[in-house]
Amino acid sequence: MICTAGDEVALTPQMFEMEMRKRDLDVTAFWSIIMPNDYVMLPGFDVDDDALAKRKQRDAKLRVRSIAEKILEHKWERDVVKGKFPKIKSRIIYPLFVKWGVTPSWWKVSDACIGCGRCSRVCPVENIDLRKGRPEWHNNCLSCTACYQICPVNAISYGAFTRGKGQYFCGLDPLES
Structure with missing residues (x-):
């Protein structure tokens, strides 16, 4: 492994x-x-x-x-x-995170969203659809943060937890994905 x-x-x-x-x-x-x-x-x-x-x-x-x-x-x-x-x-924090953190309800999109759809395309479980040009999360979210990381205008947030934080593009160009 x-x-x-x-x-x-x-x-x-x-x-x-x-x-x-x-x-x-x-x-x-x-x-x-x-x-x-x-x-x-x-x-x-x-x-x-x-x-x-x-x-x-x-x-x-x-x-x-x-x-x-x-x-x-x-x-x-x-x-x-x-x-x-x-x-x-692993035995305390992880189970609590799985219980309360792995949920689509924390994911939000701001008015800065440009409707590019990169978040939807990068989602490994195809959990995000665009509705009226904005991402909508369904119930299969893994909380992998791919949508947050790839957003070219940083319009996606995980509640207030991601406010002011950076993004890691993993060698991808968010404008070309």
Whole structure:
């Protein structure tokens, strides 16, 4: 299993392994790849500055190559960045977020919206439709923030939590997507 994160994965590998065991599947290796942070949905969280994001991208490319070599050589290992307080983050904060945070009701669009539809096109679960030129979220939202990140005029918000925060375009040009 390979998981990506802005800084750390906490207990994600263990949680994944438990789910796989329920299906009688074994997990032989875990790796994490640190990527530029794009999490903006809670106070105190924001995207990385440009210099840090570029460094993380450069390091991630090297990490991917290293992991690929290990996979080709069948060198299974458990090499992840758990970070600080992984139990609190995975066993307390995560379930609360899933219960109250993974919902379309927090997503809003301001009058700055230009009706470009990028938010709808980038949604990985096709959860956003345009109605009268404005995004409308349905009930399958994963709270992945792709719609927020890609908006070229920053018209999409997650309640007040994203006010004044940056966007991470993941190498995409929001004007061309």
